[in-house]
Amino acid sequence: MATLTKASRRDFLKIAGTSVGGLVIGFNWFSCDSPKVEVISTEEILAQAKSFNSYLSISPSGDVVIYSPNPELGQNIKTSFPMVVAEELEADWEKVRVVQANLDTEKYDRQLTGGSGAMPHSWEILRKAGATAKFVLVAAAAKTWNVPAEEITLEKGIISHKGSGKSGHFGEFVAEASAMTAPEEVTLKDKKDFKIIGTPVKNVDTKEMYTGKPLFGLDFYREGMKHAMIQRAPFGMKIKTVDESAARAVAGVTDVVTFGTSVAVVGTSTWPLMKAKKLLRIEYEPDGTVESTTDHDRIFTDLMANGKAEVKRSDGDVNQAFKSAAKVVVAEYQCPFLAHSPMEPENFFAHVQADKVELIGPTQTPDRARLAAAEITGIPKENITVELTRLGGGFGRRLRADYVEEAVHVSKAINGPVKVSWSREDELTGGAYRPAVRYRFEAALDVEGNMIGYKLRGVGMNEANSTRPNNFPCGAVENVLIENVVHTSPITINAWRAPVTNFLAYAEQSFLDEVALEAGKDPVQMRLELYEKAKSNPIGNTDYNVNRMIAVTKEVAEKSNWGKNPDVKQGISVYFSHRSYVAQVANIEMQGGTPVLKKITAVTDCGMVVNPIGANHQVRGGIVDGMGHAMFTNLTFENGVPKQKNFDSYRLIRLKEVPEIDTYFLDSGFDPTGLGEPALPPTGGAIANAIFAATGRRLRSQPFIEQKEFSDIKLEIRRA
Amino acid sequence: MANFNLKINGKSHTVDVEDDTPLLWVLRDHLGLVGTKFSCGIAQCGACTVHLNGNATFSCVTPVSSVGNGEVVTIEGLSEDGDHPVQKAWAEVDVAQCGYCQAGQIMTAAAFLEENPKPSMEEIDNAMNRNICRCGTYHKIREAVALAAKTN
Numbered sequence: 001m002a003t004l005t006k007a008s009r010r011d012f013l014k015i016a017g018t019s020v021g022g023l024v025i026g027f028n029w030f031s032c033d034s035p036k037v038e039v040i041s042t043e044e045i046l047a048q049a050k051s052f053n054s055y056l057s058i059s060p061s062g063d064v065v066i067y068s069p070n071p072e073l074g075q076n077i078k079t080s081f082p083m084v085v086a087e088e089l090e091a092d093w094e095k096v097r098v099v100q101a102n103l104d105t106e107k108y109d110r111q112l113t114g115g116s117g118a119m120p121h122s123w124e125i126l127r128k129a130g131a132t133a134k135f136v137l138v139a140a141a142a143k144t145w146n147v148p149a150e151e152i153t154l155e156k157g158i159i160s161h162k163g164s165g166k167s168g169h170f171g172e173f174v175a176e177a178s179a180m181t182a183p184e185e186v187t188l189k190d191k192k193d194f195k196i197i198g199t200p201v202k203n204v205d206t207k208e209m210y211t212g213k214p215l216f217g218l219d220f221y222r223e224g225m226k227h228a229m230i231q232r233a234p235f236g237m238k239i240k241t242v243d244e245s246a247a248r249a250v251a252g253v254t255d256v257v258t259f260g261t262s263v264a265v266v267g268t269s270t271w272p273l274m275k276a277k278k279l280l281r282i283e284y285e286p287d288g289t290v291e292s293t294t295d296h297d298r299i300f301t302d303l304m305a306n307g308k309a310e311v312k313r314s315d316g317d318v319n320q321a322f323k324s325a326a327k328v329v330v331a332e333y334q335c336p337f338l339a340h341s342p343m344e345p346e347n348f349f350a351h352v353q354a355d356k357v358e359l360i361g362p363t364q365t366p367d368r369a370r371l372a373a374a375e376i377t378g379i380p381k382e383n384i385t386v387e388l389t390r391l392g393g394g395f396g397r398r399l400r401a402d403y404v405e406e407a408v409h410v411s412k413a414i415n416g417p418v419k420v421s422w423s424r425e426d427e428l429t430g431g432a433y434r435p436a437v438r439y440r441f442e443a444a445l446d447v448e449g450n451m452i453g454y455k456l457r458g459v460g461m462n463e464a465n466s467t468r469p470n471n472f473p474c475g476a477v478e479n480v481l482i483e484n485v486v487h488t489s490p491i492t493i494n495a496w497r498a499p500v501t502n503f504l505a506y507a508e509q510s511f512l513d514e515v516a517l518e519a520g521k522d523p524v525q526m527r528l529e530l531y532e533k534a535k536s537n538p539i540g541n542t543d544y545n546v547n548r549m550i551a552v553t554k555e556v557a558e559k560s561n562w563g564k565n566p567d568v569k570q571g572i573s574v575y576f577s578h579r580s581y582v583a584q585v586a587n588i589e590m591q592g593g594t595p596v597l598k599k600i601t602a603v604t605d606c607g608m609v610v611n612p613i614g615a616n617h618q619v620r621g622g623i624v625d626g627m628g629h630a631m632f633t634n635l636t637f638e639n640g641v642p643k644q645k646n647f648d649s650y651r652l653i654r655l656k657e658v659p660e661i662d663t664y665f666l667d668s669g670f671d672p673t674g675l676g677e678p679a680l681p682p683t684g685g686a687i688a689n690a691i692f693a694a695t696g697r698r699l700r701s702q703p704f705i706e707q708k709e710f711s712d713i714k715l716e717i718r719r720a
Numbered sequence: 721m722a723n724f725n726l727k728i729n730g731k732s733h734t735v736d737v738e739d740d741t742p743l744l745w746v747l748r749d750h751l752g753l754v755g756t757k758f759s760c761g762i763a764q765c766g767a768c769t770v771h772l773n774g775n776a777t778f779s780c781v782t783p784v785s786s787v788g789n790g791e792v793v794t795i796e797g798l799s800e801d802g803d804h805p806v807q808k809a810w811a812e813v814d815v816a817q818c819g820y821c822q823a824g825q826i827m828t829a830a831a832f833l834e835e836n837p838k839p840s841m842e843e844i845d846n847a848m849n850r851n852i853c854r855c856g857t858y859h860k861i862r863e864a865v866a867l868a869a870k871t872n
C-alpha cells in the first residue's frame with residue numbers, strides 16, 4: 001500500500017532569485033513526531049534562518065546531494081541513506097551522493113553512530129524528503145508544459161509527459177520547483193514498487209578506499225602540525241615522578257608535556273615518538289584500588305553470594321515456584337574484559353588558539369568531543385569546530401572522547417596544531433573495555449519439564465545494569481526474578497558493539513540449552529512452546545514481538561535442516577537483538593573423531609532490507625566478530641595493566657578461522673531496523689550449544705579455547 | 721640521521737631520517753603516501769603491506785636502511801587508476817566495511833596472485849590469513865581474490 005503522510009506544516013514559501021540555484025528541501029532527521037519537510041530558499045539557508053538539520057539539494061545539472069550527520073565507520077550509512085531518498089525521488093542513482101556533515105548541534109540532535117539506531121530514526125524522514133522533492137518537481141514540470149500533473153511520469157531522474165512527448169531531467173525544473181508550495185501531504189511509494197531499496201548497491205567510497213586516498217583520521221596531515229604519543233598511567237595509579245631527559249634527547253622530539261596522569265612526547269614525526277615514549281622514566285603510586293583479573297574472580301564469587309542486589313524484574317512468586325519444583329537447573333557464566341581494537345587506532349587532530357579550537361578526526365560522538373574541548377579550554381563551544389573523517393572501525397570505542405581531550409591538552413600546552421596518535425599497545429592498555437561480568441541462572445521445572453520459575457542474577461562492573469529485564473524467556477514464565485549487583489572498579493569500561501548483550505545473549509541462550517536438556521526437550525521445540533505461552537498468556541512486560549521470534553526460529557530450523565542429520569551436531573540461538581530478530585544455528589560435523597565447525601546458518605528479520613549487500617556484510621561481520629571474541633580473545637589485568645598488549649597475544653579471528661556462513665532475511669513487512677549490532681549477540685551461544693551437542697562439554701566462560709573443558713577438544717574450523 | 725634514496729612507485733625519493741625508521745613511517749610521515757596503514761606495528765595484521773621487489777612486506781617492521789635499491793610499490797602505485805585486477809575485483813565484490821584494512825589486503829592479494837596466478841581456495845586462505853580484518857570481511861576477501869584470479 002502506498003502511504004499518505006504529512007509532509008509539511010507550512011504554506012507557501014516565497015523564493016527570490018538565487019545565486020546558487022537549484023532546489024533545496026530542508027528536513028529534520030530526528031524529530032519523527034512532527035516531521036518537517038519543506039521547500040526552502042537559498043537565502044534562508046545562507047541566513048541560517050531555519051532549523052532544518054539537513055538538506056536535500058538538486059542542482060540545475062540534476063545532481064542530488066544529501067547531508068548526512070552520522071559518522072561512517074563501516075555500517076554503510078553513506079550508501080544506504082541516499083538509496084532511500086533516491087527511491088522516493090525516482091532519481092538516477094548515479095547522480096545521488098551523500099556529503100558527510102560536520103558537527104552542528106544547532107541542526108542535529110542525534111549526531112552519533114551507536115545503538116544501530118540511524119536507519120530506524122531516519123527511514124520515514126528520508127522517504128518524505130524524497131517524495132516532497134518529487135512532488136514539487138512534477139508540479140513544476142506540469143506548470144511549465146501546461147499539462148496535468150497526474151499525467152506526468154518519472155524514471156531515473158527524467159520527467160516525462162507521454163501525451164505531449166515532452167521530457168527533461170530534474171535539473172531543468174529546479175528553478176520553477178523551488179518556488180512551489182510544499183504539499184501538506186505526500187504519497188510514499190508502495191514498497192512493492194521499490195526499484196533501488198532492496199537491490200544490491202555498492203559502497204559509495206569504493207574507489208577512494210581501494211586506491212589509498214586519505215579518508216581516515218590518521219591520514220590527516222597539515223603543514224606545521226606536530227605529532228604526539230602518550231604514556232598513560234595504569235588503572236588506579238597516579239604519577240609520582242617523571243624523568244623525561246632520555247625521551248627529550250631523541251632526535252625529532254620537541255616537547256614533553258605532563259597532564260593529569262599522562263605524559264605526552266611531542267615531535268615532528270611518529271617514529272621518534274615511539275622510541276622516546278619507551279625512554280620515559282615514570283614512577284607511579286596507587287591512587288585508590290589497583291585490580292588484577294584474579295581479584296575480579298574473587299569479587300564476582302563474593303558478590304554473587306553476598307552482594308546487595310537491585311531487583312530489575314519480579315513476576316509471581318519465585319520462592320514458591322522453586323520450592324515446588326520437580327527439578328532445579330543452576331549454572332553460572334562469566335566472560336573476560338575485551339578491548340575494541342578497531343583497525344585504525346585512536347587519533348585526533350586539535351588546534352587550540354586564543355579564541356577558537358579546530359578538531360578533526362574519527363569520532364562516533366562529535367558533540368562529546370566538542371564539549372570536552374570547551375571544558376578544557378574554557379572556549380565557548382560556538383567557537384569550536386569538529387570535522388569528521390571516515391572511521392577505521394569503531395565498535396563503540398569512539399563514543400568516548402578521551403583521545404580528543406588528549407589532543408586538546410597537548411595542543412594547548414605546545415600552543416600549536418597537533419595530532420595525537422595511539423599505538424596498538426596504547427589501544428589495548430589505554431582503557432575502555434567491555435567489562436567482565438558474571439551471571440547465575442536458575443530454572444525451576446515441573447514434573448513435565450515446564451519452566452515454572454526463572455532467576456537471573458548479574459554481577460557487573462561499573463554498569464548500572466548488566467541484565468536485560470524484558471528478554472525472553474521473560475513473558476513466558478510465570479515466576480521470574482532478575483537482579484543486578486554492581487562492583488565499582490577503577491578500570492574504565494565502555495559500550496562495546498552490542499553492549500551487555502554481546503555476552504548476556506550467549507549466557508541466556510546457552511542456559512536455555514541446558515534447561516532443554518534437563519527438561520528432556522528439543523531446544524527448538526522448547527523455545528516454540530515457550531513462545532506460545534508468551535503469546536497466549538504473556539506475563540509482565542516484554543520487548544520482543546513474539547510472532548517475529550516464532551518466525552525466525554522456524555525459518556532457521558528449516559534452513560539449517562535442524563535435527564535431520566545425525567552426523568551433524570547442531571546448536572541454536574535466537575535473539576531479539578537491538579531491535580532486529582536473529583536466529584542462528586551452528587553445525588559441527590564429526591570427522592574421524594574430530595569435531596569440525598563447518599557452518600553457521602543465520603536468519604534475520606530486520607524488517608525491510610534496504611541494501612542486501614550491506615545487510616549481508618553486517619550479518620556476516622557480526623557473526624565473525626561474535627565468534628572470534630567468544631572463541632579466542634581475552635584481556636586480563638595484572639596490577640591495573642592489561643597483559644595482552646598487541647595482536648600477538650590479544651588474538652583476533654583470522655580468515656582461516658571462519659566457517660561458511662549462510663544468511664537469510666525474512667521480510668516481516670516492518671520498517672527497517674539497524675544491523676550493526678544484531679547478528680553478533682546470538683553467535684557465541686549457537687557455537688557453544690553445538691560444541692555441547694558434539695562433545696558433551698558445556699562452555700560457560702569465554703574465550704572457549706582457554707577453558708579447561710575445551711583443552712582436549714580439537715575443534716577444527718573448515719568451510720564445506 | 722642519514723639520507724636514503726628510495727624507489728617508490730617508479731619514482732625516486734630522498735628522505736633524511738634515522739636508519740631504523742620503518743618504511744611505513746617514511747611513506748606516511750615523510751612522503752605523504754598515507755594509503756599504507758598503521759595498525760599493530762609488529763608484523764601481525766598486514767595493514768601496512770607494501771611490495772618490496774614484488775614481495776608482500778610488512779612495512780611497519782622494515783627499517784628504511786634495509787630497503788636499499790629495492791623497488792617499493794604502495795597501494796597508490798599499484799595501478800594508474802585503480803584498475804589493477806585485484807582492485808577491480810575488490811570493487812566488484814564490494815569487499816570493504818570500514819575499509820581501513822583493505823589497502824593491505826589488496827597488496828597481499830596482488831603479490832600472491834603474481835606468484836600464483838591460478839590458486840586453489842586453500843592456497844588463497846593460506847595467503848590471506850596473514851592480514852586481519854577487524855570488521856570480518858573475510859568471506860568477501862576470499863571471493864574477491866578468487867575473482868581476481870579468474871579475470872587476471
Ligand code: FES
Pocket residue numbers: 757758759760761762763764765766767768769778779780781
Ligand atoms: S601494522 Fe604492520 S603488520 Fe600490522
Ligand code: FES
Pocket residue numbers: 074343392393816817818819820821822852853854855856857
Ligand atoms: S574493513 Fe574494517 S578492518 Fe577490514
